[in-house]
Amino acid sequence: MEKTSWDAADIPEVDACPPVVKEDTSGSRPTQNFQPDIRVERKRIPGKSRSLVSLCVGNLGRHLEDIIEEIHLVAPSFPPSVKASLLAIARRRGLLCDELLVALADETWELLDVSGSDITDASIEALAKICTRLRAVDISGCSRLTPRAVRVLVQHSPSLHTLRWGGTALSNTTARLALGYILPKLNRNEEAEESWEELDIERVGKGGQSLRWLVWPSIDEKSKERMETECPRVVVNPKLFSKGLSVPWEARPGTVLDATFLEDIDPDTWAVKTSRTGGFQVLPRKDLHSKETAVLSIAERFKLAFISRDERLAPKRAKNFRQNQRRAEKAWLKTDPEAKARAWAGMARKSLKGLEG
Structure with a gap:
């Protein structure tokens, strides 16, 4: 066996470095040491190594019920992506509530998915004043929301172009009553102002001025006809391959808005069952298909009708x-x-x- 010097030893070099050519001082033909393609070897490894941030977020999400009471103290220091990931985990675990939604709200958010949760108008109104850059929102299956929450959300989201709602009996009723709040249109005043100086510019237009896509799978025929008559610009339930339309991914059927925030998170994180008991009570997820929620009570109908009429006549009373x-x-x-x-x-x-x- 010939002895090999250190100069002739084949030492693997660092990734992304070019192959090194070593010359022999004896005048013979130079020998080239080829570096193995480490990137190809990595592709062969089953599974993908998760980043440290993703592991930390997954650990927080796995024990979210233990820190949910004090999360408002540390949430301001979290990056917006971490807040969005925790919100997505909380929604899947059934822990999404008003306190958590307001604590995690970030002004840079453009996507919001609270579908199937038990949030109320209070948290949506507080979030709408913080997250003014929202362009796609999913409130489908939120049976505790009323038309007032939809009105405030549309009012404070000038860039909103995609809205997903409906899905249950209560949320479908809320969608029908709030349809007038999302339709982009001009105000129609019965009596004209005496001068342009007296005209309030905020009352010239109302509704979702940027709204283009409405995902409402269980829309009724009357609401669909109203949408086509009053605002044909808004496309209801767009199909993936629609002629002449470029449907954004937020409005495509079967899209989950917050799925992008969990691409690098371990799915076992939100598979953990919630077993928290104590002062902070997480509202249990309702049976969305039960007969009890199939029809609104008469008192609730009168309340929603009164709120809708009062908000509709408020500008005229002020005038x-x-x-x-x-x-x-x-x-x-x-x-x-x-x-x-x-x-x-x-x-x-x-x-x-x-x-x-």
């Missing part, structure tokens, strides 16, 4: 109030001599200033 104030001021100027004299004196001063100028 009538302003007009009554202006009429009262004009009547006061006509009947009170002192007020009339002051008004004429003010007009005279303005005229003198104009002549002097």
Whole structure:
């Protein structure tokens, strides 16, 4: 056996370095040491090694019920992607509640998926004021939300182009009552303002001005006809291969909005059963197909109808109030001599200033 010097030893080199050519000082033909392709070997390894951040997020999600009470103290220091991953894990484990949603809300979020959870209007209204960049929202199966939450969400999300809702008896009823809040349209005032200065620009348009896609699998014929008549620009339940349409992935059937936040998380994280007992009570997931939730009670119907009518007539009441104030001021100027004299004196001063100028 010939002895090999250190210069001739075949030492594996670092990945991403070019192959090294070593010259023989004896004048013979140079020998080339080929580096093995480590990247090819990695592809052969079954499974993919998870990042340290993903392992930490998975550990937090596995014990989320133990830290949910104090998560508002540490959540502000989490990156937005970590908050979104924890929210997705909480939704799958049935732990998503109002406190957790508000604690994890981040102003940079563009996607929101709270489908099938027990959140209420309070958390949606608080989140809408924080997350103003939302472009796709999934509230399907949220039976505790009312049209008020939808109105606030659309009002504070000017970039919202995809909305997914419906799915249960209660959420379908909420969707029908809130249909007028999401349709992009102009306000129609019965009485015109006296001047452009008195026109409130916020009342010119209402509804989802950027809304283009509505995913509502269980839409009824009456609501579908209303959508086609009042706003044909919004596509209801778009098909994947629609002629002349480029359907974004957020609006495609069967899409899960928060799936992208869990690509590198161990699926066993949200397979852990919740067994928390204590002061903080997580509301149990309701049976979405039970007969008890099939029909709304009469009292609930009256309440939703009253809220919808009151919100619809609020702008008109404010307008009538302003007009009554202006009429009262004009009547006061006509009947009170002192007020009339002051008004004429003010007009005279303005005229003198104009002549002097």
